[in-house]
Amino acid sequence: MVLGDGDVVVFLEAGRAAVSRARETQAPAHGEPVPLTEAAVNVADLALTRGDGVFESIAVIDGRFIALDEHLDRLAHSAALLDLPEPDTAAFEAAARAGVAAHPAARSSAPDTELLVKLLYSRGIEGADTPTGWVQVLTGPDHSRAREHGIAVVTLDRGYRHDVARTSPWLLQGAKTLSYAVNKAALREAERRDADDVIFVSSDGIVLEGPTSSVIVRHGELFRTPRSDLGILAGTTQAAVFRTLAGLGFETADAVLTEAELGTADAIWLCSSGRLVAPVRRLDGEAVPVDAELTSTLLRGAFGV
Ligand code: PLP
Known part of the structure; x- marks a missing residue:
């Protein structure tokens, strides 16, 4: 998938520490959407170094989240299988909604816009013992x-x-x-x-x-x-x-x-x-x-x- 210009990322509170040091002075507040091209997780995050985390991909069609509750439940189920702390699914939902609202597609009147919302939840920076959570809102490819x-x-x-x-x-x-x-x-x-x-x-x-x-x-x-x-x-x-x-x-x-x-x-x-x-x-x-x-x-x- 090619990352679109308007694609955005929202970090969850526990994910703030994952914003890279180089960007720390302008680190986004948690819950605040940032352009995907400017968002970064720490290079020591176990998501990067070990693939140690879980995720979900959710379709958003014309602003409607498809099977949101089922995806949040499955995120929690996957996290439990990996012995990760229980994810704050309400925070994930709020971040997902904020990200979609900030995406240009949500503001356009294009009738059949399909977005893909990814919820990502990792064990966090090695040794920090704090999970990292963030949400990406991406323009979906054309599957017609x-x-x-x-x-x-x-x-x-x-x-x-x-x-x-x-x-x-x-x-x-x-x-x-x-x-x-x-x-x-x-x-x-x-x-x-x-x-x-x-x-x-x-x-x-x-x-x-x-x-x-x-x-x-x-x-x-x-x-x-x-x-x-x-x-x-x-x-x-x-x-x-x-x-x-x-x-x-x-x-x-x-x-x-x-x-x-x-x-x-x-x-x-x-x-x-x-x-x-x-x-x-x-x-x-x-x-x-x-x-x-x-x-x-x-x-x-x-x-x-
Ligand atoms: N199985 C695997 C391995 C997947 O990665 C996915 C998609 O994420 C599915 C099944 C289908 O799941 P869903 O329909 O909830 O996207």
Whole structure:
């Protein structure tokens, strides 16, 4: 994502110490939006040196926060998994709202502006024992092509079994940590294979999630998503889509899906807060049917886009 001119950052109170020394004389008061290009965290912050923290990405469409409470809950859940102090979710919400209000897109009358709000929460500067929190408000990229025409996806082995969250909780599967280097590497592997995205599969053949998305698989009138106890994130976008599908009279279920079931799907979607709902048009080089009409019904029904 290219950082936009108007993008802003808001530091939370506990995050004040993270403003870099060089800028200390002009350090912004906590809660006060600053241009993203001028904001800095301390080079000794464990977010930078260890990826030791958690985050959330929230869509804001025409000024509406999508699934804000679910994202705040998931931030707290991820923080608990990392034994971080409980985040002040009210302060995060206030910072997010202040940041959005300060973003030029919020003041323009452009009808379908999509912003992405990132909540970041790190263990803080090494040795300081104070977490760092800040919020970024970014102009969302244009996802219309992926939403309308679909994406090419490859399956990749995640390298652990489907029950890893139970057998090895220290691997933090199911927490949205700041360590996304593996997720980014998987996306580069997809690009090398001439694809746009990835569906991770466990070493024992169970469908998990994308590096930045949840998976929905359709067989007939039944729509299923991998269960969140498989060491994956409980997707807020997928949950909203399931509510819309249920409203349309379809059956939905959280399930254990095998890789073979992906191959027989009538349709597959990847869901995430940024891109929202993207139909899969190709899986490991094989065509997958795309239901453009249902996809646009879901986008409209669940998110008003
Ligand atoms: N799984 C992973 C690993 C993700 O990074 C994301 C997106 O943040 C999701 C699933 C989808 O979650 P959500 O729909 O709440 O954005």
